[in-house]
Amino acid sequence: MRAWIESFLESKRLSTNTRAAYVSDLKQLERSLNGKVDDLGLKVYRDSLSHLSVTAQRRKLSAINQFLFFLYQEGHVERYYRLDLPPLKSQEEPSAPDQALLAKDLFQIKTQYPQGQLLVALILETGLLPTEIIQLKKSDLQPALGLLQVGQSGKRRVLEVGENLRKLLGQEGPGTFLFEHQGKPYTRQWVFLQIKAFLEEQELTTHSPQSLREQYIFKELKAGVDLLTIADNLGLRSLHSIEKYRKWK
Incomplete structure (x- = not known):
């Protein structure tokens, strides 16, 4: 399947960033399909996106459907497989x-x-994404100061963490x-599975890493933190994506 992916990418005129996004999406699809395009593998992939926003799901599925159509056109599969796109809302309400x-x-x-418990607490207290969590190094934590550094060199931000969390x-x-x-960091999928297991145990099955990040925003607003500071803590460049939470202040 990797050869098919390379051929598909070569057939597209993509910017560097868009190509990187396609590669990431297609590699995730490849893992779900395990080398064979069929309904079961596609369902596994589709279900793996359920925690994402509607907008994010549509972006990923658009790329995947283009790839599936390419496979059909090139004769690699006998029929055209297509994954349904969720309805796009003008503005998703929190x-x-x-x-x-x-x-x-x-x-x-x-x-x-306990790992899932710690991950849930970490997201609720800092709003970090799973991709950011798996990159955290022990040297990023300064327990005596209650600070945690996040991000790559030149784009790092400093977050405060409570006593209980920094001890763990x-x-x-x-x-x-x-x-x-x-010696290797866990994968993003590991983070999802650990969080899911803990939330199911606590009968909080409506939540996901994304909704926990949303609850972090609510918690900060309730504590009197302004939206601009919250955006900075989340590593956002603007208020655009969190402006909709203003009414909950």
């Missing part, structure tokens, strides 16, 4: 704050999934990354 979730003292809950993040142990296995 769900209401989940008071039950925000009221939980996550560090006092006994759980079979700063636990002694070998390795470079805060979340790693055999």
Whole structure:
């Protein structure tokens, strides 16, 4: 399938950034299909996008459907497979704050999934994305100051973390990354699975990493933090994507 992907990319005139996005999406599709284009593999891929916003799903599925049509045109598959796009809303309305979730003292809950518990607490307290979490290094945490540095060189931002969270993040142990296995950082999929397991255990199945990030915004607004500061903490360049939360202030 990698040869098909390369041929497809060569047939498109793409900018560097767009090509990188296509490569990422197609590699994820390849893992779901396991070398064979069929309905089951496509369903697995489609389900893996359910945590994303409607806009993000549509972008990814547009690229995938172009690839599937290419495979059909080139005779690599016997029929044209197509994944349905979710309806595009003019402006996605944020769900209401989940008071039950925000009221939980996550560090006092006994759980079979401590990693998922820690990840949920981390997102609720900092609003980090799974892709940012897996890149965190132990050297990024300064427990004595209660600070966590996030991002690449030149684009780093500094976030405050509470005492309970920084104690858990700063636990002694070998390795470079805060979340790693055999010297390598865990994958984004690992983050999703750990969070899902903990949330299901706590009967909070309506949540996902994306909705937890949304709850972080609600929590900060309730604490009196202005929207511009929240945008800076999230690493956003403008208020455009979070302007819709203003009414919850």
